[in-house]
Amino acid sequence: MTYEFKGWAGYDEKAADGGLKYEAFEPKVFEEDDVDVKILYCGICGSDASVLAGEFGPIEAGRVAGHEIVGEVVRVGAQSGGLAVGDVVGIGAQTDSCLACEFCDAHKEQYCATPTLTFGSPYVRGKSAGTMCKGGFATTWRGPAHFAIKLPAGLDPAAAAPLFCGGVTVYTPLKRWGAGPGKRVGVLGIGGLGHMAIQIAKAMGADVTAISRGSGKEADARKLGASKYIATGADLAADFAPHARSLDLIISTINPPKVDVAAYLALLRPEGAFVLVGAVVEPITFHSFPLITGAVSVGGSNTGSPDEIRELLALVASHPEAAPWVQKWAFEDINKALPEFNKGAPRYRFVLANTENGAKL
Amino acid sequence: MTYEFKGWAGYDEKAADGGLKYEAFEPKVFEEDDVDVKILYCGICGSDASVLAGEFGPIEAGRVAGHEIVGEVVRVGAQSGGLAVGDVVGIGAQTDSCLACEFCDAHKEQYCATPTLTFGSPYVRGKSAGTMCKGGFATTWRGPAHFAIKLPAGLDPAAAAPLFCGGVTVYTPLKRWGAGPGKRVGVLGIGGLGHMAIQIAKAMGADVTAISRGSGKEADARKLGASKYIATGADLAADFAPHARSLDLIISTINPPKVDVAAYLALLRPEGAFVLVGAVVEPITFHSFPLITGAVSVGGSNTGSPDEIRELLALVASHPEAAPWVQKWAFEDINKALPEFNKGAPRYRFVLANTENGAKL
Numbered sequence: 001m002t003y004e005f006k007g008w009a010g011y012d013e014k015a016a017d018g019g020l021k022y023e024a025f026e027p028k029v030f031e032e033d034d035v036d037v038k039i040l041y042c043g044i045c046g047s048d049a050s051v052l053a054g055e056f057g058p059i060e061a062g063r064v065a066g067h068e069i070v071g072e073v074v075r076v077g078a079q080s081g082g083l084a085v086g087d088v089v090g091i092g093a094q095t096d097s098c099l100a101c102e103f104c105d106a107h108k109e110q111y112c113a114t115p116t117l118t119f120g121s122p123y124v125r126g127k128s129a130g131t132m133c134k135g136g137f138a139t140t141w142r143g144p145a146h147f148a149i150k151l152p153a154g155l156d157p158a159a160a161a162p163l164f165c166g167g168v169t170v171y172t173p174l175k176r177w178g179a180g181p182g183k184r185v186g187v188l189g190i191g192g193l194g195h196m197a198i199q200i201a202k203a204m205g206a207d208v209t210a211i212s213r214g215s216g217k218e219a220d221a222r223k224l225g226a227s228k229y230i231a232t233g234a235d236l237a238a239d240f241a242p243h244a245r246s247l248d249l250i251i252s253t254i255n256p257p258k259v260d261v262a263a264y265l266a267l268l269r270p271e272g273a274f275v276l277v278g279a280v281v282e283p284i285t286f287h288s289f290p291l292i293t294g295a296v297s298v299g300g301s302n303t304g305s306p307d308e309i310r311e312l313l314a315l316v317a318s319h320p321e322a323a324p325w326v327q328k329w330a331f332e333d334i335n336k337a338l339p340e341f342n343k344g345a346p347r348y349r350f351v352l353a354n355t356e357n358g359a360k361l
Numbered sequence: 362m363t364y365e366f367k368g369w370a371g372y373d374e375k376a377a378d379g380g381l382k383y384e385a386f387e388p389k390v391f392e393e394d395d396v397d398v399k400i401l402y403c404g405i406c407g408s409d410a411s412v413l414a415g416e417f418g419p420i421e422a423g424r425v426a427g428h429e430i431v432g433e434v435v436r437v438g439a440q441s442g443g444l445a446v447g448d449v450v451g452i453g454a455q456t457d458s459c460l461a462c463e464f465c466d467a468h469k470e471q472y473c474a475t476p477t478l479t480f481g482s483p484y485v486r487g488k489s490a491g492t493m494c495k496g497g498f499a500t501t502w503r504g505p506a507h508f509a510i511k512l513p514a515g516l517d518p519a520a521a522a523p524l525f526c527g528g529v530t531v532y533t534p535l536k537r538w539g540a541g542p543g544k545r546v547g548v549l550g551i552g553g554l555g556h557m558a559i560q561i562a563k564a565m566g567a568d569v570t571a572i573s574r575g576s577g578k579e580a581d582a583r584k585l586g587a588s589k590y591i592a593t594g595a596d597l598a599a600d601f602a603p604h605a606r607s608l609d610l611i612i613s614t615i616n617p618p619k620v621d622v623a624a625y626l627a628l629l630r631p632e633g634a635f636v637l638v639g640a641v642v643e644p645i646t647f648h649s650f651p652l653i654t655g656a657v658s659v660g661g662s663n664t665g666s667p668d669e670i671r672e673l674l675a676l677v678a679s680h681p682e683a684a685p686w687v688q689k690w691a692f693e694d695i696n697k698a699l700p701e702f703n704k705g706a707p708r709y710r711f712v713l714a715n716t717e718n719g720a721k722l
Binding site for chain 2: 113245270271273276277284287289291293297298
């Protein structure tokens with residue numbers, strides 16, 4: 001089988017709004033622990049847009065983003081970890097790590113001090129160390145089999161794609177803070193991550209409260225699995241007063257310039273946590289006294305490991321109602337999809353589908 | 362046996378510096394679930410000084426603070442929970458709660474929405490509801506047996522007193538965040554709470570790093586059980602650079618006007634927590650990005666329950682080296698002890714000893 005390596009490449013900070021160029025690229029050197037994956041689907045995540053807009057720093061010419069990848073294995077090396085040609089696998093936000101440190105050994109690869117991020121950072125080991133990796137807005141992905149995770153039976157591959165970044169990003173803190181039966185979980189913001197957080201928390205057995213501006217998304221939130229909905233307006237303290245001390249955990253998926261964390265802390269039960277997975281530009285500010293008297297925390301969480309992705313895939317495979325709501329775009333229309341994404345149009349995740357590779361629109 | 366109710370009462374905000382007046386007071390109505398305790402020892406805690414200085418709000422005339430009490434039971438009611446005259450018991454920062462809510466039912470009385478605080482707040486139930494309680498800078502304590510905890514054998518009663526507030530205040534977060542073998546715990550500040558945090562974390566099996574200004578307290582920190590010491594100066598970021606990602610948990614016992622939380626977050630390993638037990642006046646401010654990439658948290662913790670006090674007493678009884686370092690003052694010298702306390706003189710806890718009641722100086 002022959003296949004090519006071509007992708008939608010960013011060249012300047014306007015790329016986020018649809019200025020990507022379709023072009024061939026040189027993949028990393030194939031090594032015995034690598035696989036080649038013919039890409040079927042790739043989700044569009046907020047951090048792809050941020051990276052292409054230069055918000056995480058200047059990008060090199062030819063940056064290929066995309067990190068919610070699902071595709072078919074077309075080549076394996078001698079140490080490809082049991083993967084076989086024809087397997088359907090996915091790759092998330094992390095493409096590689098040192099595989100030698102205590103965190104990699106503990107199957108917490110996301111904490112490795114030298115991760116390779118799929119939307120573009122250098123490989124840290126092997127013959128291609130130092131060269132930039134290429135992401136999922138492409139025809140083919142090549143990389144370590146360790147980070148290519150086989151889909152379980154019963155999972156629609158297009159709907160599965162967003163689980164590999166957005167999904168595991170909310171699953172990891174939900175698991176870490178004990179979401180399950182008897183736990184009251186708030187999800188702040190109903191977008192790509194938020195809608196998955198509602199679904200996943202519900203699938204884990206938690207009672208879910210969605211928190212969003214106005215009531216426009218209430219019907220969707222309830223369909224996604226929320227039993228309660230708090231519509232916010234101009235005065236959070238007033239909005240939250242009837243719900244004081246009602247939640248064990250809040251997953252904050254929003255990323256406005258500023259978040260009034262103190263207002264959200266009032267929603268937490270003792271020993272509760274407000275956990276940010278969406279970055280906020282301005283510093284977070286709150287008084288220590290309510291933190292101490294309420295015995296609450298403000299935390300952050302950063303994607304998940306291959307093992308955590310596997311757990312999440314199994315959970316969603318056994319809870320079909322928790323599959324992300326995706327809207328498919330033709331792979332070749334990425335420059336139309338990105339501006340729509342940036343307008344907030346997804347309900348709730350855009351996924352590119354490469355029909356030439358066999359994807360279904 | 363006859364005994365009187367007399368205490369050292371505060372009347373204005375200068376009281377913290379030693380303007381307390383010794384006078385008789387009317388105790389609460391004795392109820393069948395109460396005990397009377399002849400006070401032998403009472404620790405002096407920072408929050409006593411703060412309360413007497415009006416920092417937590419104006420105080421009523423005749424406020425009796427003191428909430429690290431150890432004494433001998435001299436009267437029991439019919440429902441005094443198995444306590445008997447002659448038992449040596451202690452009372453911490455909490456004197457009562459509703460005993461009916463979900464938190465009280467779950468033995469987490471510190472989270473009851475209507476706690477009665479020993480250094481002065483109103484009773485919430487029974488015949489004395491609405492009247493102010495009286496604390497431990499007194500000859501006798503009267504209150505619910507539920508909050509009077511029997512000392513286990515082998516614990517020196519004077520050294521045990523500080524465990525009832527300062528000790529359990531650091532024990533509770535150490536336990537909640539998993540301090541034990543294999544855990545690297547940082548203790549920020551070596552004062553009343555900090556010195557107990559080092560001892561207790563060490564007794565729990567953790568590896569302890571003490572963090573303090575300069576190196577004046579290094580020798581003490583090591584004697585208390587710290588295996589490492591980080592001396593801080595004017596540039597925290599530089600001081601901490603060699604120790605980046607080295608600690609699982611930091612218990613912050615300091616209460617300066619301002620804390621540079623961001624600098625301390627750099628010390629945390631992934632999933633680590635910076636937990637404040639000392640209040641800080643100015644708002645806490647940090648950027649969300651390191652919180653997310655490091656998967657770390659900033660939390661608070663608020664004293665502990667009677668059950669947690671019992672656990673701590675058992676731990677220290679079985680680890681005699683973890684008994685607090687106390688300096689005794691005669692009960693009648695409280696107005697001399699308070700100004701010394703406010704100068705930072707304790708090494709590391711002042712305890713009042715009432716020799717007329719049988720205490721030993």
